[in-house]
Amino acid sequence: MSATHHSRIVGNLFPEGWAVTELGNVVDYGSTQKVELKDVDSDTWVLELEDIEKGTSKLLQRLNTSERAFKSTKNKFEIGDVLYGKLRPYLNKVIVADEDGVCTTEIIPLNAEPNVSNLYLFHWLKSKYFLDYVNEVSYGVNMPRLGTKDAIAAPLVIPPLAEQKVIAEKLDTLLAQVETTKARLECIPRILKTFRQSVLAAAVSGKLSEEWRAARFTLADISDFQNGFAFKSGWFELEGEYQVIKLGNIRDGYLAIENSPAYLNQDVAADYLRFSPEAGDTLISMTGTRFKKDYGFGCLVRNEKNLLVNQRVGRLIPDRSVVLSEFLNIFVRSELFRVQFFTGETGGVNQGNVGSKHIMSINVELPTIEKQTEIVNRVEELFTFADSIEQKAAAALECVNNLTQAILAQAFRGELTADWRAANPDLISAGNSAEALLKKIKTEREALKKQPKKKAAVRIKA
Known part of the structure; x- marks a missing residue:
């Protein structure tokens, strides 16, 4: 070379x-x-x-x-x-x-x-x-x-040789500090995840609102439920007018439509439009639940259009005269819902399933629409705060990830030992x-x- x-x-x-x-x-x-x-x-x-x-x-x-x-x-x-x-x-x-x-x-x-x-x-x-x-x-x-x-x-x-040893010592110290900082930043998403769950728990127990008055209902009292349709995989296309929402698209609090998208053309979809969710519906993952016990699995349909719900994805349709769609989604994402949800789990070691009958029997404490509105606004405010922290932490982590190479570059340009060289010319x-x-x-x-x-x-x- x-x-x-x-x-x-x-x-x-x-x-x-x-x-x-x-x-x-x-x-x-x-x-x-x-x-x-x-x-x-x-x-x-x-x-x-x-x-x-x-x-x-x-x-x-x-x-x-x-x-x-x-x-x-x-x-x-x-x-x-x-x-x-x-x-x-x-x-x-x-x-x-x-x-x-x-x-x-x-x-x-x-x-x-x-x-x-x-x-x-x-x-x-x-x-x-x-x-x-x-x-x-x-x-x-x-x-x-x-x-x-x-x-x-x-x-x-x-x-x-003497400078090599000084460089190695300085790098050991500096890069250890970088790793410590990185480890702390990497903990933040987990801390915020716990924080969000605490907010959800407080929201559905009345701790986020003064003068909490609530009546007990089952989900069957305040919503309807629809199981998704078993679309045949041979019908799926890489592009089309309607996207089929599968288990992999359901995430905690949001619909990940970018995950392995599958589509139906309009001619095929026309016979199944009754399985198209509307804004305000909550979609729930009903299979593979054994792997979801440490996070939520209900997401709110917002502005997404032309969707069709696949099998083992449940569609929870709120009765808007008694429950806000956002409040129902908060409940579905909360620990209170999850504890009741898993009592109805069936299936083998590697695959859990929860049926619609059990889901609709789950109990929920429901305050007035006015109080629900107050709670939803408070949750959104706290989640926005958490999102802001998470974004700043992610940006800081990206900087820290680049810092290691920046420090190494400084070391091999002699910048970390400039003062040492000036003090030790004989070495x-x-x-x-x-x-x-x-x-x-x-x-x-x-x-x-x-x-x-x-x-x-x-x-x-x-």
């Missing part, structure tokens, strides 16, 4: 005293020790790509040989090694081993010590500079890989410069090649 190509990838913005080289000049990429199951103990760590979370370097699970016996050959690694996932490298699966173990051959163990900091190398492999190169040279359409030859030729920006110049370091590495590697090869010991049993 030419120096010109590497300059295009990494730019020329790094400080004086740094150098650009190739990964293969500082580490034996692909030169791994192979092990079989017979070579390891039952408590040996066995790492697969699926154990590493994409982008974050979080270890999702840790299994040993007794829990994950393997048949294929594995790569041996040692504590401190950088473990690089070469399969689908855009997923950015890289970790530093905190103990010895073995891993899939799709993970390459790397050890650049003592002349290059493994922690520095770890951060470089996760940077946009390296990712841009990898995405350019990876081969394979569905399961792209970074080939050994291209990995050896990959660009690597090298600061002096980055002359014999401590990156050029001097690369010459030392080259000399040591050439000397190592001349030594007689020792038979590799692969057993890692205690």
Whole structure:
């Protein structure tokens, strides 16, 4: 790979005293020790790509040989090694081993010590500079890989060794703060989900309104119910005048018409217009309910037109003389409704069903229309507030997600250590410069090649 190509990838913005080289000049990429199951103990760590979370370097699970016996050959690694996932490298699966173990051959163990900091190398492999190169040279359409030859030729920006360690320390601190912030922001949707459920519960119990006076009804007293029609899948088209609303379109509080849309042409639909919901109807998912116990499953039809309700989707039609459509929908989305709803659930372990007869027997406390209006307005006000927070949190999370690469870019332009370099000129110049370091590495590697090869010991049993 030419120096010109590497300059295009990494730019020329790094400080004086740094150098650009190739990964293969500082580490034996692909030169791994192979092990079989017979070579390891039952408590040996066995790492697969699926154990590493994409982008974050979080270890999702840790299994040993007794829990994950393997048949294929594995790569041996040692504590401190950088473990690089070469399969689908855009997923950015890289970790530093905190103990010895073995891993899939799709993970390459790397050890650049003592002349290059493994922690520095770890951060470089996760940077946009390296990712841009990898995405350019990876081969394979569905399961792209970074080939050994291209990995050896990959660009690597090298600061002096002392500065590498400072950079790694600063990145560890800053990126840990980013991850903490990210984790907190990721909790907000769950917190707001609980908040919305609390609002719904308060709305249907009178806690959102003073002087609550309510009479008890069943849903059969205040609404009608219609089961959807069993439209034949052979009738569905990719485009048409009428969209068929299926279970996958029912979400908590909204109709997700974009989910796997299926249509009927007008000629076919003409015979089934009685299954067309109107604005103000609430649509309920009646099958697969076992998987919906942690969120609502009733949505209000608003301005959507030309819809037809499919089988196992229930249509709840309010009697507007006694109940507001919005208040009925609030009730259907509340925990009070859900508790009663699931008492009528039937079906196997993997598939729950609730029938229309049971649904219509569900009890509801109903205040006056005036009080319902007050409650609906209050719920909408609180939900608008929650939506605003959620949008701001999502925007903040997007910024934080971009922050990691921004910090890495700063680090590899030397911006995080500018003050350190000014205070420590003797640690980055002359014999401590990156050029001097690369010459030392080259000399040591050439000397190592001349030594007689020792038979590799692969057993890692205690």
